[in-house]
Amino acid sequence: MPDDLIALLDRFAEIGATPGGGVRRLTGSAEDGAARRLFAEIATARGARVTVDPVGNMFATFPTAPDADTTVLCGSHLDSQPTGGRFDGSLGVLSALAAASKIHAEGGAARHNITVVNWTNEEGARFQPSLTGSSVFTGKYTADFALGLTDRLGVSMGEALEEIGFLGEDPLDLTPVRNLELHVEQGGHLEETGLQIGAVTASWGVRKLTLSFTGAPSHTGPTAMGKRRDAMRAAALAITRFHAQMEAEEALLHWSAAKIVAEPDSPNVVASRVTVYFEIRNPEQQVCTEVGDRFMQAIGPEVSALGCGIEVFTDEARPGTALDPEGVGDTLAVADELGLRATGMLTITGHDALALAAAMPSTLVFVPSVDGLSHNEAELTLPDDLRNGGAVIEALLRRWISSDSAG
Numbered sequence: 001m002p003d004d005l006i007a008l009l010d011r012f013a014e015i016g017a018t019p020g021g022g023v024r025r026l027t028g029s030a031e032d033g034a035a036r037r038l039f040a041e042i043a044t045a046r047g048a049r050v051t052v053d054p055v056g057n058m059f060a061t062f063p064t065a066p067d068a069d070t071t072v073l074c075g076s077h078l079d080s081q082p083t084g085g086r087f088d089g090s091l092g093v094l095s096a097l098a099a100a101s102k103i104h105a106e107g108g109a110a111r112h113n114i115t116v117v118n119w120t121n122e123e124g125a126r127f128q129p130s131l132t133g134s135s136v137f138t139g140k141y142t143a144d145f146a147l148g149l150t151d152r153l154g155v156s157m158g159e160a161l162e163e164i165g166f167l168g169e170d171p172l173d174l175t176p177v178r179n180l181e182l183h184v185e186q187g188g189h190l191e192e193t194g195l196q197i198g199a200v201t202a203s204w205g206v207r208k209l210t211l212s213f214t215g216a217p218s219h220t221g222p223t224a225m226g227k228r229r230d231a232m233r234a235a236a237l238a239i240t241r242f243h244a245q246m247e248a249e250e251a252l253l254h255w256s257a258a259k260i261v262a263e264p265d266s267p268n269v270v271a272s273r274v275t276v277y278f279e280i281r282n283p284e285q286q287v288c289t290e291v292g293d294r295f296m297q298a299i300g301p302e303v304s305a306l307g308c309g310i311e312v313f314t315d316e317a318r319p320g321t322a323l324d325p326e327g328v329g330d331t332l333a334v335a336d337e338l339g340l341r342a343t344g345m346l347t348i349t350g351h352d353a354l355a356l357a358a359a360m361p362s363t364l365v366f367v368p369s370v371d372g373l374s375h376n377e378a379e380l381t382l383p384d385d386l387r388n389g390g391a392v393i394e395a396l397l398r399r400w401i402s403s404d405s406a407g
């Protein structure tokens with residue numbers, strides 16, 4: 001079944017398909033439910049035992065080692081951004097499904113089973129924080145915390161999962177020895193360098209700095225200009241300063257101010273509180289910290305001059321995560337055997353494999369994204385690159401289920 005992976009990707013891309021060629025499968029939505037049911041149906045038909053844990057993580061275990069109580073996890077996520085790409089997440093789940101079912105169908109006794117995983121709410125589009133299912137699995141969050149997360153309409157993740165029939169009660173009953181995930185790069189490094197496979201060594205650090213600019217509510221009409229304490233104006237000034245400073249910094253940075261919440265949110269009331277979500281990313285966490293501190297110091301006096309204040313709403317440091325070096329070495333070796341041009345590289349984005357790294361050796365493999373585009377309906381990875389990624393996953397699974405230490 002050489003094009004099994006391509007056929008699977010095409011089939012899942014129909015679920016929640018958007019006019020622009022992408023998908024919309026928010027966690028706990030009807031479309032998420034349909035994708036989950038199709039995944040369970042295909043995996044079961046191919047010989048897997050499918051279980052669902054209390055936060056909706058789906059485990060499809062192929063008994064490649066029926067007597068063993070150990071397994072190699074391989075998967076990603078089937079949920080998407082509101083206007084997401086068709087390969088983001090799906091490629092990881094479906095390449096694992098294609099490879100595991102092929103290996104299982106050949107028979108033979110390995111040392112470990114293979115469990116294909118669909119992690120719940122990786123994207124964090126409907127429920128924040130992201131990487132929810134994988135983080136509950138490693139014990140970073142409790143199941144109660146995850147199920148209690150609410151969307152903007154007040155629906156909890158628990159209610160949403162129950163609604164689509166995926167609030168399970170079966171924790172994985174095998175011991176995972178390793179984790180593996182294939183994902184589209186979502187950046188331009190592989191494409192620009194003409195390489196086919198990325199073995200991710202670590203992730204960039206990020207500082208998520210959310211600031212509330214405080215002023216005072218007053219009528220937007222009669223209030224004298226000199227008497228206004230306009231939090232929206234303070235936020236606008238801070239956002240402008242933020243971009244100018246980041247551009248001028250010498251360090252290699254990625255940054256954004258992507259979300260803003262205004263209060264009282266009326267066109268006729270001068271904003272009394274405006275909360276802005278800033279993010280600063282760099283390979284080194286320390287650089288994110290220093291750059292963010294400089295930004296805070298720079299805007300303080302200017303915001304005061306407008307009669308406004310600044311409150312730190314949240315200030316979260318997420319240092320880069322290092323992935324298992326042996327997994328990187330194995331990925332590069334396998335790519336070489338397959339005649340593929342590969343490199344070790346960093347990831348800027350978060351992935352389930354990074355969450356899993358807290359609990360076990362974890363490996364993340366990238367294939368190129370055309371123009372580095374992602375979280376966009378036009379996100380594209382070419383068929384040859386999809387197949388190359390699938391071949392690397394299959395070879396790594398073969399290697400690791402037969403290995404003594406699974407690493």
Ligand SMILES: [Zn+2]
Binds near residue numbers: 088122
């Ligand atoms: Zn993804």
